[in-house]
Amino acid sequence: MAWNEPGGSGKDPWGSQGGDQGPPDLDELARKFQQKLGGLFGGKGGGESGSGGGRGGGGASRIGLGLVLGALVAVWVFSGIYIVAPAERAVVLQFGRYVKTTGPGPHWVPRFIQTVEKVNVEQIRNIQRQASMLTQDENIISVALAVQYRVKDIKDYVFLVRDPDLTLREATESAVREVIGKSKLDFALTEGRSEIMTRTETLIQEILDRYGTGLQITSVNLQDAQPPEQVQGAFEDAIKAREDEQRLKNEAEAYANEIVPVARGNAARQLEEANAYKAQVIAQAEGEASRFEQLLTEYRKSPAVTRQRLYLETMESVLANSSKVMVDVEGGNNLMYLPLDQLMQRGAEAQARQEGDALSPTGGAAIGSREAESRGREELRSRRGVR
Numbered sequence: 338m339a340w341n342e343p344g345g346s347g348k349d350p351w352g353s354q355g356g357d358q359g360p361p362d363l364d365e366l367a368r369k370f371q372q373k374l375g376g377l378f379g380g381k382g383g384g385e386s387g388s389g390g391g392r393g394g395g396g397a398s399r400i401g402l403g404l405v406l407g408a409l410v411a412v413w414v415f416s417g418i419y420i421v422a423p424a425e426r427a428v429v430l431q432f433g434r435y436v437k438t439t440g441p442g443p444h445w446v447p448r449f450i451q452t453v454e455k456v457n458v459e460q461i462r463n464i465q466r467q468a469s470m471l472t473q474d475e476n477i478i479s480v481a482l483a484v485q486y487r488v489k490d491i492k493d494y495v496f497l498v499r500d501p502d503l504t505l506r507e508a509t510e511s512a513v514r515e516v517i518g519k520s521k522l523d524f525a526l527t528e529g530r531s532e533i534m535t536r537t538e539t540l541i542q543e544i545l546d547r548y549g550t551g552l553q554i555t556s557v558n559l560q561d562a563q564p565p566e567q568v569q570g571a572f573e574d575a576i577k578a579r580e581d582e583q584r585l586k587n588e589a590e591a592y593a594n595e596i597v598p599v600a601r602g603n604a605a606r607q608l609e610e611a612n613a614y615k616a617q618v619i620a621q622a623e624g625e626a627s628r629f630e631q632l633l634t635e636y637r638k639s640p641a642v643t644r645q646r647l648y649l650e651t652m653e654s655v656l657a658n659s660s661k662v663m664v665d666v667e668g669g670n671n672l673m674y675l676p677l678d679q680l681m682q683r684g685a686e687a688q689a690r691q692e693g694d695a696l697s698p699t700g701g702a703a704i705g706s707r708e709a710e711s712r713g714r715e716e717l718r719s720r721r722g723v724r
Contacts, residue, residue: 417448424459426491438491454495458488461555464506469565470514476522481561484509484541486554493551501550505541508548512540525562526572527579534559 421427421441429436431451439453446453467481486505488494494501516536520529538557545552564572636643 413448414445417446417451419444419446419453419455421455422457424457425455426458428454428456428491428495430454435492435496456488456491456494458491461485461487462502464502464509465560466506466509466513467561468510468514470517472517472522472525473519474521477565478517478522478525479561479563479565480513480517480525480559482509482513482537483558483560484554485556485558486552488551489553490551493549495551497549497551501552504548504550505545505552508541508544509537512544513537515540522564526564526576530559530562533562 419427420443421439423441425441427439427444429439429446429451430453433452436451444453463483463485465481465483467479469477469479472478484505498504513533516533517525520533525533534557537559538554541557542554545554563569632643
């Protein structure tokens, strides 16, 4: 049965007595709530009280409310403190709009008004891309590329691009496809790896700067560049042939480096020998000419003596090369045979004995005879020179 139906208890839920069915008293409700709140913070609770008691309860409630507000303010102030690490930078946003960039150290922002986003700008990040692509000479090559990068401009990194890391991955694949597409297969597999990495790094950085990603490429490493698996065997054979070609070239260069200096040395030696022979021939010719002039002078002085001496010297030079001499004796029919070969052999033995005597302690006489023989040879040479 409802409280306001006839025959009810006469009590309403607002605490009024009797049959008064009017609206609740809002002032009474506010007063009761204030008394209960004052009781929570040390005030006097209970029902009706005097005017003095009412004033005391109201003051206590105001003090408690101030303490609550002070605590909330303190929590709000301390919640705005943030610390930026040495490797980080922080972007301060006010209702989503960029305000400033803060460096390492403690900072404060008004919470719920400004927010902070921290980014590690010194961390070296890494991505890897692997794909098959077409070369300039219409061959397929599988390329594995690793890119290392870091954050260069935190403002651009946070605001200008939705996902800078994804943009970097897409830019890397686009750049390496462009570079490989302008290179031939042999160039990409052999000597062109370093050039491909350099060109790819430059192109990736240009794309990132054009998009304003705030990223900086630190290195690009071409980890692998291989032909497709289906033709791997044929390419291995081609690589072996290329290695054999290079090995043979190196051997040929080594042989050339060994032979050429020797040939140059022989050529220089032959040139020196030719120059020496030239000087010898010229000196000999000049000596013969001088000897002839001296002989002519002597011939003019005494022709008969000179002719006789020339004859004797000529016969001496002729007979010196003959081992047998036949002598025709005037007034007789017999020829005298002189065994010059035996005489020369005996002369050689006698000379050897003389040398042995010279080496012995009692070889003074042999030395004297040898000196006499040497003087005789010198006189013979002088006579030949005067001819």
